[in-house]
Amino acid sequence: MLKAKKESNYTKGIVPVLITIFLLITGYALYKPLPEGFTISKWDRAVMHVVEPALRVAYYYPSRMFTKPSNMVQWTRGALNTLSKTLGLLVNTHGQVDIKWHKWNETPVKVYRPTNNKTSTDGAVLFIHGGGFALGNVDMYDSLVKRMAYEMKTLFISIEYRLSPETVFPGGILDCEAAIDHFFDFGAVQFGVNTSKVVIMGDSAGGNLATVIAQRRAARNSFPKLAGQVLIYPLLQMADMQTVSYRYFHSRLRGYALVDPESVAYYYMFYAGIDMDEKAYLVPSVISNGHVANHLQSEASEIMSYKSVIEMKHNYKNHSITERWEVSQSYEAQDLMEPFLTNPDFSPLMRKDLSNLPPTMVITCEFDILRDEGLIYGERLKVSGVPTTTIHYENGFHAMLNFHSELDEASKSVDDIEQWTLNAINNA
Structure with a gap:
């Protein structure tokens, strides 16, 4: 015993x-x-x-x-959806925000409205979530949007657009526009807002969709005009995947759980309607720019002409950046991507006339492969005469706003975004 x-x-x-x-x-x-x-x-x-x-x-x-990229997408969706439930737990609106789902023109939206309509403004914010067009959902961004609605005392509408590869370009754009059209038609009566005081906001791929919608409304001279647009580390182009920020990732960030070049290629091509389960072998060529046909290169280079300025200003704490490597051409990838690379509805950085756009805030982060395209777009907007505020977080990284409750850097970014957005609404 x-x-x-x-x-x-x-x-x-x-x-x-x-x-x-x-x-x-x-x-x-x-x-x-x-x-x-x-x-x-x-x-x-x-x-x-x-x-x-x-x-x-x-x-x-x-x-x-996974051998099939579509299975990779499904796994990543599930994992991130689960992990997101552990974030933002400290957000407390003290019962001051009413949250309800609606369906506007067949597009689900989640409306965050200050209780008893006790708003500090008579404007609103249209929020479009990120996720490479294939990941994410409204609920994943619930704590962030809820926090902003509470702190700004402003109406927020978060749009649940359909994702690729199930719904391809331009499905996500049309979903967002359908919901936005409904809001502009009925928002004044339903919520008592002034529809000329509406700011559109999006992060990553949501920043792409927000940019595209703002550009399309400007091109059509649609009314009411947007009061502003907030683009948070936006995904804006696929014509140059050898910018400095992409090359820095290859030399220093490979293997970290950050947005990587291969994933951007997969998700963007899924969004284009390409069956990546069959065409995965094209990705190595794409990340070397081998998907850009010769007759498109001059147009793309013209748009990216600010890259030399970007390269001089931002150097990753003097960390050495590899030179551009040899392009591995793929004529198949060039044929498949030709309709999209300079199409501004797909790659909004490629739109040439930016003069009629609303006041803009562009957020970029140093440790983000999308850094350079956001910086370039901000510079182009300024040159085009668009009132533009650019904030570059030298210690920030892609998707950091999803950690707005956990990280000081992300929380500061939210404060900056809120202040700019309130000013845009009040000045409209």
Whole structure:
């Protein structure tokens, strides 16, 4: 009996030790030092040293195990949808925001309305979520939008557009426009807003859709005019995947759970209606710019002409950037992508006339492969005479606003966005 009791105590004692050893080994295996300048406060870096490996385990590594890119999309959707439920838990609106789902012209929208319509403005914000056209949903951005609606005391409408590969270009645009048209038709009566005081806002692929919608409304001279647009690390082009920010990723950020060139290629091509389960072999050519036909290169280069200015201003703490590598041409990829690369509804950076656009805020982050296209678009807007505010977060990274409750850098960005948006609404 005594011997059995000793063995039991031994077993109970060894289990915690084994668990501790396992966790230490796992932590050591997953540890990757963050680049210099990646977030600035000690708290933010500590958080990201936990979050980034967790993201690698949850979706990045598993998604690379699928042979079909469509299965990779499905896994990533599920993983991110689950993980998003653990974020933003500290957001408390103190019962001051009413949240209801509606369906406007067959497009679901989630409306965030200050309780008893106690708004600080008579305007509104149209929010379009990101996710590479294939990921994300309104609920994933619920805490962020809820926070902004509460802190700004302003009506927010978050749009649930259909995703690719199930719904391809221009389906997402049309979904958003259908909902927005309904709002402009009925918003004044239904919510008591002044429809000339509406700001459109989106992040990443949502920034693409927001940009496209603003451009299309400007081209049609639609009324009411938008009071402003907020573009948060927007995805704007696919004609140059060897910008400095892309090349920096290859040299320093490969293997981190951050937006990577291969994923952009997959998601953008899914959005274009290309069956990437069959055409995955094209991706290596695409990320070298081998998908750009010769007769499109001069047009693309003209639009990207500000890249030299961008390269001089931002150098990743003097980290050396690799030179552009040899283009691996793919005539098949060129044929498939030709209808899209200079189509401004697909790649809004390629629109030549930007003069009639509303006041704009462009948010960019240093550790983001989309950094350069956002910086270029901001410069082009300024040259075109559009009142433009550009804020570049030298310690920020793509999708950081999804951690607005957890990271100081992201929370500061939300504050900046709120202040600019309120000014745009009040000045309209």
